[in-house]
Amino acid sequence: MVRIAVDLNRCQGYAQCAFLAPEVFTLHGEEVLLYAPEADEAQREKLAQATAACPVQAILVDVVDAPSEAVSGDR
Amino acid sequence: MIGDGFLERFRREGRIVVVGASLAGLRAAETLRDKGFAGSLTMIGDEPHEPYDRPPLSKQVLLGRATADRTALPRRRSVDATWRLGVPATGLDMAARRVRLGDGDEVPYDRLLIATGVRARPWPREEEAELDGVFVLRTRDDGAALARRLAEGPKRVLVIGAGFTGSEIASACRERGLAVTVAERGAAPLVGALGGVVGAVAAELQREHGVDLRCGVMVTALEGDASGRVRAAHLSDGSTVEAEVVIVSLGATRNTEWLAGSGLGAGPRGIACDAGCRAFDFRGIVTDDIYAAGDVARCPHPLFGYQFLSLEHWGNAVSQAGIAAHNMLSESTDRLPHMEVPAFWSSQFGVNIKSVGVPSLGTQVLITQGSLEEHRFIAVYGYQGRVIGAVAFDNARWLPFYQELIERTAPFPPQFPTVDRRAEGQRPVDAGFPDPSVPSHGPTVTLSGYSPADRRMTFTPAH
């Protein structure tokens, strides 16, 4: 799975992501961006396209395979 | 102590502990590693989950477009940390430089970052808060539980408090076709953060989308049935609202109780720190090994008269995390102040609301572009003859211009014409902020005096 976050302070609703990866990013009304915080690996290429196309560089996609980093309650 | 070579050694083999494993904690950890910190890094979080993003919880998750357990934050890089999740920090020994944990363990540090954030303010009457069907929304578990309940199709949902979270919840409920009543103490939704003029637009949005919005009322009691499920709420105007789900959205409380008695300048209003995120002790003396970032921190902001601002904003958490991490690793002359102009967003009823500066400091407002009636506009806030904030409804692309006005402390009202200026944009009007002595839902920005030693409350959040 790929994890996604959008800095909506930066977002100005150019919606390039919603055009290029409509399965992950959708416009809700004229300007509200809703996105899936997690997407299928199959979306990774379209996500790269959407991320690069964002005119305000607001989209953050996992760069590390996070599960490989130990995250647990144990030490 | 901090002599030649200290920083070098610290960067190589020091111990940094981050209390709070959410947005600010994670971004700080990433920045520390980015900047070459090679020592040990321990992340302590009271929730059992790895860092996750909260904004989707009141939007995508409630709409059923995402599930709460799939909102983990993307990683900018690996942080190579020891994670202690699901165990809260319960105490701090500043002299011994140790953090005490809920399981009795103690974790030593050379430098500490506190990013424990806030939690939802619960319904004040405990036995009513315990009723099945009464929710707050702050954590991932809250989001999951509420989304599950909304999916069951309750006959009516009652939202107590029409701040940003409450309004977003009401919006999501309406979109799911659920009947919603919103009870707000103030004269309008969002009135604490955006004032009455813009709040009136928020009220219109709610009513146009079928929300049963009741302003100027308080919920006095929640009533359960024999099986302990909430069934109704009683309002201060004598009316009763029958609801199967009640969401208490009355703002947040800062997670600082664990610091009581530690000697740190921490209290209900947060942890006082300098513009470089270094925490003050209770005597008003700045520490050099304890930092704070995110919702729990309150820092003097140069652009706003050095007032101590507590900002419950996503962007503030990210930027303070970066500043704190940088300063933890820097000589005093290389340290950076946190100067970012506050900014936040909300989406409700299909409208994108964005804010820059601190509108709630404003006394007057001018609609420079668009129209309130069309729900598409820019509202500029003025305080003592200068521009102090701006809010856009579905007009985000103009905001950078207004942010520049705020940064330059441009005069208010702006003396120039703009595109899309309407009749209502000819002169400023009173922004309509409530009298701060009258409690409302918690505002997004809390002003808390001019110095860390100043105990005067300038604003009292609800309850």
Next chain:
Amino acid sequence: MTPSLLHQILDFANRADPYPIYEELRKTPVHHEGDGPYVVSTYYEVRSLLHDPRISSDARNLASTTGDPLTETAPEEGVLPPSFLRLDPPEHDRLRRMTNRSFGPPHCPHRVDGMRGELHGIVSGLIGDIGDTGRIDLVDQFAYPFPVTVICRLLGVPREDEARFHVWADTIAASLDPDPDADPTERGRSAHDARMQLGMYLAGLIEERRRKPGDDMLSELATAKGPDGTMATMELLSTAALLLIAGHETTVNLVTNGMLTLLRNPDVLERLRADPRLAVPVVEELLRFEPPVQLVPQRTTLTDVEVRGVTIPKGASLWLVLASGNRDPQRFENPDRFDPDRKDIQHLGFGSGIHSCFGAPLARLEARLALSELARRLENPRLLEDPPPYRQNAVLRGPRHLHIACDGIRP
């Protein structure tokens, strides 16, 4: 006396490489000569003016057009009402919203994404038809027909009418940017005629689509009833003309500039051939390095506006030189280096603010696909002429021909 910088920008002799002039221009971030336009060329100033509500796109706010060779003719006047490109809010917002209803999200989120397969088919067909690989004109054989076919399908304009509207579109585009030696009155008249004929042609087409709607944009624009109502016929004509011309005159340059740049940077071309995903950053860097729209003329001030210590008076004509901002060393490290590996490519290639390019997502897909497929299929491609011959236009800048040769076409 050396010719003015303004003149040098428009001078055809500098078309192949205007960047040294821009570098000169940036020494005075707000450049002004005589009664000419105020020319803004540095990144931060251009970007900030693109978001400045004191700046209008509506020619009616210009105090005077004399002295500005790019706004003198005001070719849109009289025939068709101004398109949303030349309007301010709220009219701009309303028309753009209504147009977007048949093009993009929220109403039509899958239109562009759904064209990927079709775009691929068109590209494959054009490359397959190349024939003699000893001398290929990449413009005539590929970079022009590709976006034209796409915009025709998208709008629902019959491809076989291309020969007719091609002339009109070219004339109108040329009128936006004069040949300094041509007679301005004559130019104005031919642009006027071209708009008239294009308008009449589109009116006939729209009439047909109203009677028998298809799934194309014209049909939807002609029949849609959204929250903003239906577009008036004259508005519809202006909008359709804008889309047709924009689809014609810009992507061709993006693709041609792209191939030219890749052939000048063979290491990048080789990497792209090995990994088509590199097309994503390549196209973004291209939009910075060689943007198809070099500058935005036709803006004006609603009041005196101070920029970097210069007061631009109310009603002045403004040029925002996007291509120069994109090469501003204050913003981009090594700006004259083509480097798709840049971590930070926040270019001005599509403008910014409310007028940012309407067709950007489509242009991105077209350019990515075109360049990755050309890189993959052309065997050992090389430039036969460098620099290639350019089109007259300084605003919509690009080669008129791009002659290349290759050893064959891979399947």
